[in-house]
Amino acid sequence: MGYVERTLGFSTRHLDDRDIRLVTVIVAGTVRWKRYIDYLIMSLCSEEKVFSNMEPLLLQILRIGFFEILKLNVPAYAVVDENVRLAKVALRPGAGNMVNAILRKLLLLKETDSLPLPNIEGDDRAQARALSIIYSHPVWMVRRWIRFLGKEEALKLMNWNNSDPYFSLRVNTTNGYTRDDLVNRLEDLQVHYEKSIMDEFVRIREGMQAVLQAGLLKEGMCAVQDESAGFVVSVVDPQPGETIMDCCAAPGGKTLFMASRLAGQGKVSALDINKGRLRILMEAAKCHNLDDIITDIHGDLRLYAKESTVKYDKVLL
Numbered sequence: 001m002g003y004v005e006r007t008l009g010f011s012t013r014h015l016d017d018r019d020i021r022l023v024t025v026i027v028a029g030t031v032r033w034k035r036y037i038d039y040l041i042m043s044l045c046s047e048e049k050v051f052s053n054m055e056p057l058l059l060q061i062l063r064i065g066f067f068e069i070l071k072l073n074v075p076a077y078a079v080v081d082e083n084v085r086l087a088k089v090a091l092r093p094g095a096g097n098m099v100n101a102i103l104r105k106l107l108l109l110k111e112t113d114s115l116p117l118p119n120i121e122g123d124d125r126a127q128a129r130a131l132s133i134i135y136s137h138p139v140w141m142v143r144r145w146i147r148f149l150g151k152e153e154a155l156k157l158m159n160w161n162n163s164d165p166y167f168s169l170r171v172n173t174t175n176g177y178t179r180d181d182l183v184n185r186l187e188d189l190q191v192h193y194e195k196s197i198m199d200e201f202v203r204i205r206e207g208m209q210a211v212l213q214a215g216l217l218k219e220g221m222c223a224v225q226d227e228s229a230g231f232v233v234s235v236v237d238p239q240p241g242e243t244i245m246d247c248c249a250a251p252g253g254k255t256l257f258m259a260s261r262l263a264g265q266g267k268v269s270a271l272d273i274n275k276g277r278l279r280i281l282m283e284a285a286k287c288h289n290l291d292d293i294i295t296d297i298h299g300d301l302r303l304y305a306k307e308s309t310v311k312y313d314k315v316l317l
């Protein structure tokens, strides 16, 4: 079962890889742009209470349609058609008509370059509120970043945050691979990469599908791991022989990396309150040959911290 299926809770077995990728892009993108999209949907409703009283499912369908029209290169007619059908099937025929009307209004505004946007004016709080909509970030975060970084840098950071992510791959040294091995395989697959400043990592913008199809993850050559998570592990700096507690560990990206740094000597205890996510962690540990090093603990850290008398060399929280 893939991560999308586990996360969204519906069967993706009948979908091919391209469609699963598209589902992932739509879900991630709609969540990323939700604040901006909701502002537009509200602006297009005749009254504010139409928006605030809208059925959750109808609102979700509109959010998806808005994201596809504004941020994806999907033909407009297909977006309208699909989302109208979705509303009819998931809700009722009348809901389809409403989706049709609102999406067509949006298309017209987009084509005439007249999408509504809040004015950036007033005191700091009012300006942050407007920016939080335009860049789809929480108001408190916008205010905090502007205070610490200045407006220009804060806007750059929000733009970067909203850009398409690249993937980082971490080579699995426990299975005897080096980054050169990984790089050679990527070259064979004609996947462009950049080397990270961390020895175990490479970045790729495109070609993840080729990596998956070639089985690099399944055979345990590498794992998908964000470099920022890698930096956290560099701070922990696991040394062979140490015992480490990873609190709130699942799905285990950092647990696996810390365990591989122990080079076969030492232990990582992976504690998490969520049994299903811990299971994913242990499956990955097996695949990476790290299940001797990692012990899973199913529990609530708040209780465990009070009750356990075990001591560790390092604790990651």
Ligand SMILES: C[S@@+](CC[C@H](N)C(=O)[O-])C[C@H]1O[C@@H](n2cnc3c(N)ncnc32)[C@H](O)[C@@H]1O
Pocket (backbone or CB within 6 Å): 229, 247, 248, 249, 250, 251, 252, 253, 254, 255, 271, 272, 273, 274, 277, 299, 300, 301, 302
């Ligand atoms: C963001 S994830 C952690 C990601 C992980 N560190 C990694 O690198 O893959 C947060 C985790 O905290 C767990 N969690 C939340 N509250 C907890 C608690 N009280 N005790 C233990 N785990 C908890 C959640 O189940 C979730 O798996």
